[in-house]
Amino acid sequence: MASALKDTAKTLGIVTLLAAGFTWFGVYGTGGSVWLRFVMWFITMLVGSVASYWVVPFVFHTNLKTAHPALRILVASLLLAVPVTLTLCIFLAVLGAPLSLRSLPLQFGYVLAVCLVVTTGGFLFDRARRLAELEDAEPEDRVAGFLQRLPVKYRGADIWAISSEDHYLRVHTDRGEELILMRLADAVRELGEDNGLQTHRSWWVSHQGVADTRRTNGKLFLILKSGRKAPVSRTYQSSVRAAGLA
Structure with missing residues (x-):
């Protein structure tokens, strides 16, 4: 309850500041009193x-x-721009500055641009917040948080490895494999060093996912419990040995 009230107060504070700024700078040059214009921007925001x-x-x-962040940001901004534009049109009509049908697409474009900036900022802020929270999280909490990205059947699974495939990651678990849209670098940062280590530019292996090691033509591989082979490049061989995995 306290958290909800805090979030509501924060939202109202941001809305008030934005409304005051738009009123102060006289955006659209609308008529009416200062308070009426402030109410317009406050309700619109x-x-x-x-x-x-x-x-x-x-x-x-x-x-x-599971879609690319850019696509999610665009779709969210488009959906947000619709009610905001409609609200703005109503208030402009009340204030004696109605928008013509010809100028409506341009106005929607302006609102969409603002929504894109706000949505992108919110997305980046939320990602930074989650990464900051992970810094203090226990190893098992990091894994549990990462598994939230996967379908429900993988919740509580043991992660054995993660391999990169183009823009996707293949997550190897004791319950099967699943593809997610994510960068390997972000996954490694999210899971942390206590849960495993990177063995190759396109592989991360969990400490508990290794069943054996094998050398083929002089190349070192970690054999996962699933039987898959995770390559170990020269760059990461020393850290793999230091972790006792080879």
Whole structure:
């Protein structure tokens, strides 16, 4: 309850500051009193904020959670721009500065540009916050958090390795394999050094995922419990040996 109230207060504070800024700079040069223009911007910004409570989970956590971040940001911004533009049009009409149908697409473009900036900023801030929280998280909590990216059947699974395939990662677990859209560098940072280590530019291996080691034509491989072979490049051989995996 306290957390919800804190989030609401923060949202209202941001909306108030933005509304005050737009009023001060006289955006659109609308008529009416200062307070009337402030109410217009406050409600317009509030509509966008309230809409984001539905749009953000709908796009980022449900329907497009595996899509590229750029696509998710674009779709979320488009959805947010619709109610914001409609609200703005209503207020401009009340203030005696109605938008013509010809100028409506241009206005939507302006609102979309603002939504893109705000949504991108929110996405980057949220990712930075999650990474900061992971710095103090226990190893098992890091794994549990990472598994939230996968379908429900993988929750509670043991991660054996992660391999890079183009823009995707193949997550190897004791319950099977799954592809997710993510960079290997971000996955390694999220899982932390206590859970495993990178063995190759395209492989990360968990300490508990190794069943054996093997050399083929002078090249070192870690044999996962699934039977797959994870390569170990020269760059990472010393750290693999130091971890007792070879």
